[in-house]
Amino acid sequence: MPKKVVSGNYAAAYAAKHARVEVVAAYPITPQTSIIEKIAEFIANGEVENLQYVPVESEHSAMAACIGASATGARAFTATSAQGLALMHEMLHWAAGARLPIVMVDVNRAMAPPWSVWDDQTDSLAQRDTGWMQFYAENNQEVYDGVLMAFKIAEHEKVNLPVMIVESAFILSHTYDVVDMPEQEEIDEFLPPRKPLYTLTDFENPFSVGALGTPADYYEFRYKIAGAMEEAKKVIKEVGREFGERFGRDYSQMIELYRTDDAEIVFMGMGSLMGTVKEAVDMLRSEGYKVGAAKVRWFRPFPKEELYELAKNVEGIAVLDRNFSFGQEGILFNEAKGVLYNTDARPIMKNYIVGLGGRDLTVNDVKAIAKNMKEIIEKDELDREVEWYHLKR
């Protein structure tokens, strides 16, 4: 299979091309812009057929155009970041509510003010309740693989929900790394053209999108989305397994476990910072620490069952959140604690707020966190539940 050295953003653009997307509607914003620039270049060079690029005046319109395109049966794609994603918010509900399998790449960027272009997960996590699935990529390969899998999962007849593939600002988006891209024919076999259940252009079978849902019906519409999200867990695992069989990279686990078998302490987190965590795990292991890493790939639907299986066998979980919910705590920490409340798996859990606005999480930081967790476990007492680890002192 051909390998290329590409940035995370180019990996996303190539994946959209290889997925044979038919409509791209997008508005530029740093650090996302090079995704849609690359797609525009594919079109300008005549490298893609049957791809309509719709320039729009805002992210709100970008998503609206994707909704229209997807409702006609087209495979639609867009990309954005931070304020752009926030501006799209209304339309995100709309896309999921209309059950449209749109795929979007969000390049995680800190919300302003103060203005920042750097990595922070709060922009995507603030879209938690829109009905979009969310996949967090550790590296450029996962950005590429994620986009290809996302269409297959989103378009599955039991799912029909949009997917957000999330990558880190600069740490992935502008970093060049080796990405293995299968041949187009192999991808076409994995991801055949979309077969929509309904399309607005099927004039023999007219239907409406976005009609009124009175109290007599609205409730059941929500229940169906909830069911589709549950169903999506099975589809994610099936598609992830098939991807592994075809291309050698298995994604059948919604939480990727690294050296957790006999681990006492597990670092849990999402996205690019988990690459550095794995590096630190290897170093800590060689120093005698029984540590492992649990990378949450899918935040929606949330992998409750996998988290429970992990939590049963460990003494402590350090949740690393590059995000924060004001007035509460790190968002992944909050979710993970909630999952375990009604179970018999109750490890000590501590939340480390790290790397907001692009501050670097280093191997030494992870080592220091391991030492802190070890002390907590030995004393069997939390020093504090939430620690702003990177705060200047």
Added chain:
Amino acid sequence: MIEIRFHGRGGQGAVTAANILAEAAFLEGKYVQAFPFFGVERRGAPVTAFTRIDEKPIRIKTQIYEPDVVVVLDPSLLDTVDVTAGLKEGGMVIINTEKTKEEVLEKLKKKPAKLALVDATTIALEILGLPITNTSILGAVAKATGIVKIESVEEAIKDTFSGELGEKNAKAAREAFEKTAVYEL
């Protein structure tokens, strides 16, 4: 794993140099990672870029704090930036300069184990007609470090710049490769 840090000024192509070096190592079957300092870039301001090269996939996602090799594209940076900050014991510094070894060492805060000097600006002006030293300095990197072959650098340059531009830049790299002086200290 080998970690390389590039220092340049906005517009000199330090980020492109980091990418081309990664591409050259990739052509030799290595795993690579190349990225800019995650800042807001302006023409003329100091710029930093990084390359990692390894035999296995590279998982670490942090900036490079303790480089094995430091590459300086602009000699004036020696007066304002501590280019040797964090340089590993046994590390190497490669500088574009017309100055002598002694003059350069006076400006470095830390004495490296190896120093390589090349007047890349003159080479770039002669061959490209522009003082853009990112491709010529890579010839010096190939010569001084042996991390990549000069042929791979030439190929990676031609992959990056098409046609005559690629040929000229590859020639600048080859010229710098021939003219780089390497000192064991």
